[in-house]
Amino acid sequence: MKLLEDRIREEGTVKPGDVLKVDAFLNHQCDVALFDKMGEEWARLFKGVRIDKILTIEASGIGIACIAARHFNNAPVVFAKKAQSINLDGEQYSTTIYSFTKQKEFPVIVGKRFLNEGEHVLIIDDFLANGNALNGLLEICESAGVIVEGFAIAVEKGFQGGGDALRQRGYRVESLANVRTMDATTGTIEFN
Ligand code: 5GP
Numbered sequence: 001m002k003l004l005e006d007r008i009r010e011e012g013t014v015k016p017g018d019v020l021k022v023d024a025f026l027n028h029q030c031d032v033a034l035f036d037k038m039g040e041e042w043a044r045l046f047k048g049v050r051i052d053k054i055l056t057i058e059a060s061g062i063g064i065a066c067i068a069a070r071h072f073n074n075a076p077v078v079f080a081k082k083a084q085s086i087n088l089d090g091e092q093y094s095t096t097i098y099s100f101t102k103q104k105e106f107p108v109i110v111g112k113r114f115l116n117e118g119e120h121v122l123i124i125d126d127f128l129a130n131g132n133a134l135n136g137l138l139e140i141c142e143s144a145g146v147i148v149e150g151f152a153i154a155v156e157k158g159f160q161g162g163g164d165a166l167r168q169r170g171y172r173v174e175s176l177a178n179v180r181t182m183d184a185t186t187g188t189i190e191f192n
Contacts, residue, residue: 001041001176004154005191007034008177014184018129018157019101026154027060027126032067038176039068042124042152045174049149051075052119055141057108057133058082064154065124072122078114080137082106093143097136100129108136110144117145128153128175131162150174157182158192 056065150172
């Protein structure tokens with residue numbers, strides 16, 4: 001999606017350790033008009049596919065998924081939580097994932113009552129790198145017996161391989177910007 005690629009070129013910064021910083025518009029300050037265009041594009045790409053529910057993970061996925069849901073007939077958005085809390089009651093699906101940016105393991109938890117067997121689910125997230133976060137969500141979807149129709153991703157870092165591994169497993173992955181290479185020294189970013 002040219003709009004997103006242009007924005008990344010203009011305002012994104014490449015940090016050492018293969019980290020792309022896009023906090024001016026995607027995951028700290030949020031450009032809601034851009035999120036709306038992203039939702040519109042995913043709706044075009046997944047046109048004709050039954051989507052009963054959208055699943056994402058806190059925190060950065062939530063805003064993007066909620067705006068995107070407006071383009072999927074206001075499908076309910078469920079977000080996986082990354083910490084236990086007294087507000088989390090009832091039975092839960094949970095797994096553990098390793099965070100690329102935080103460099104530590106943390107739990108991923110979804111209340112069982114929010115994912116029902118046979119529902120068609122679209123998984124949305126801001127970034128896809130090695131695929132750990134999405135694999136955690138997939139594991140929860142498998143336990144719940146829902147049908148994963150695909151992944152709608154804002155920025156895939158293609159060179160880290162997580163997206164292709166999912167595609168090889170037969171999943172549909174639609175990334176609006178797919179970074180082929182990026183260089184922290186020169187600041188150059190190239191897209192697939
Ligand atoms: P993965 O689990 O696919 O390795 O990484 C995905 C998660 O890590 C995303 O949910 C995102 O929060 C974070 N992440 C991975 N790479 C980047 C990056 O380059 N920039 C930012 N801002 N977040 C990233």
